[in-house]
Amino acid sequence: MTLKHSFSPLPCGGRALDLTRTQVMGILNVTPDSFSDGGRFTRRDDALRHAEAMCRAGATLIDIGGESTRPGAQPVGAEQELERVASVIEVIAAELDVIISVDTSTPAVMVEAGRLGAGLINDVRSLQREGALVAAAATGLPVCLMHMRGEPTTMQQNPQYADVVAEVEGFLVERMQKCAAAGITSDKLLLDPGFGFAKTHEHNLSLFKRMELLHGLKRPLLVGVSRKSMIGRVLGHEVGGRLYGSLALAALAVVKGAHILRVHDVAETVDVVRMIAAVEAAE
Numbered sequence: 001m002t003l004k005h006s007f008s009p010l011p012c013g014g015r016a017l018d019l020t021r022t023q024v025m026g027i028l029n030v031t032p033d034s035f036s037d038g039g040r041f042t043r044r045d046d047a048l049r050h051a052e053a054m055c056r057a058g059a060t061l062i063d064i065g066g067e068s069t070r071p072g073a074q075p076v077g078a079e080q081e082l083e084r085v086a087s088v089i090e091v092i093a094a095e096l097d098v099i100i101s102v103d104t105s106t107p108a109v110m111v112e113a114g115r116l117g118a119g120l121i122n123d124v125r126s127l128q129r130e131g132a133l134v135a136a137a138a139t140g141l142p143v144c145l146m147h148m149r150g151e152p153t154t155m156q157q158n159p160q161y162a163d164v165v166a167e168v169e170g171f172l173v174e175r176m177q178k179c180a181a182a183g184i185t186s187d188k189l190l191l192d193p194g195f196g197f198a199k200t201h202e203h204n205l206s207l208f209k210r211m212e213l214l215h216g217l218k219r220p221l222l223v224g225v226s227r228k229s230m231i232g233r234v235l236g237h238e239v240g241g242r243l244y245g246s247l248a249l250a251a252l253a254v255v256k257g258a259h260i261l262r263v264h265d266v267a268e269t270v271d272v273v274r275m276i277a278a279v280e281a282a283e
Contacts, residue, residue, distance in 0.1 A: 005257065007220055010142055010188075012099045012119030017060070019220050022254050022273050025061040025101060025262040026054030027226065030084045031068045047088045048095060055098050058270035061120065062096075063262060064088055064113075065103030069124050071196075073152040078108045086112060093117025101144075107135035114139035120190075122222075124148055124197065126175040133182040143184060144222050145175045147194035155198035164203045165210045168193055172217060190260065192222040196229060204230040208249070212256045223253040224262035226269075247272050 009016040017023065030047055051062050066084035067076045081104065089100055093116060101120040102113035106129065110121050119141060126145040127133045136143050147168045148155060161167050172191050179189060193211060195204050208230075214221060225231070231245035232238065243265055250261050250269050254276050263269045 005215055005218065005220075007259070008187075010190075010220070012142060013114070013117065015097075015099050015119055017099055017120075019259050021277060022258060023060045023260050024058055024266055024269050024273060025063050025222070025260050026051070026057075026059035026266045027262060027264050028054070028062050028064045028088070029068070030064060030066050030088050044087045044091060048091050051088075051092050051096060051098070054266045055096050057267035059098065059266045061099045061101050061260065062092060063101040063103050063122055064092070064118075066109070067104065067106070069103075069152045069197075071152060071156045075151070075153075078106045081106055082109050082112055085109065086116060089113055089116045089118055105129045105132060107131040110135045110139055110141075114141050120144065122146075122192075124192075124194070126171075127179065127182075128175075133178060133184070136179075137183045142188040142190065143179065144190040144192055145172060145179070146192035146222075147171050147197065149198035152197075159198045159200060159203065161199075161203060164199065164207050165213050168207060169214060169217065172214070176217070176219075186219065189219050190222050191217060191219045192224060195223070195225045201230055201233045204228075208252070208256075211253070211258075215257055220259035221257060222260040222262060223249075223258040225249045225253070226261075226263040226265065243268065251276060 007019040009018055028047055028051055064085050066081040092100055100118045101122045102118040103122045104110055105123050105125040121136050121141050122144040124146045127136055176189060193207055226246045227239050227242045231242045235245050247268055251272050253261060254273060261269055
């Protein structure tokens, strides 16, 4: 029996996200330097074809990112980020029946993405960049808040926690309060524990083991561990060999109550989710 809490459908622009079952979010990085697929989908037509394939495989959300946030990644300017994502958002919104998530921390990108058809803001910095709270509120879109300390350039430099779960929870509570003060109500918020962001290998494993404690925040959980280094550390595989480890964590995340799985390998993850759902629906 999974531990998932039930929520009403989440309005995402012109579409609604069903939160009564686990949804699969396909990753579409239009960056030259993302850790797993950097440079593969920088052309609009390539990005559209990949989005089409992920939709056919069962993705109900496509997460489009124009700024890599891998450990050590350098920030990019708003103009460059927007140049990377705008045409991709526009063509996917026109061509595909899917919720578009924009993976950004940049206020100008949030606003323009909403105008072009995005239905969700997915911000690894939890709206901490100057102007981000105001911009996100202005779009009226739901927001995913993620836990991270510092910036991608510095986040892996000796992160320390007395209790990683309690401190992640405390951070998310504080960001939810900031959102409320800016006019973004809690029913528009998703939460991401931030695996791989300002956390050691041991922190990631401990946080995953006790992730269900975050259900006390009473918001849907998004989990993104696909192909990440925590899998590589355990199994000894490079990025291209981490499928089975990713699927193991996807299954465990479903059991622990995740509402959205953010993944590279959509078809395989959808099979995992469907199989678990079939068992749970049996008499």
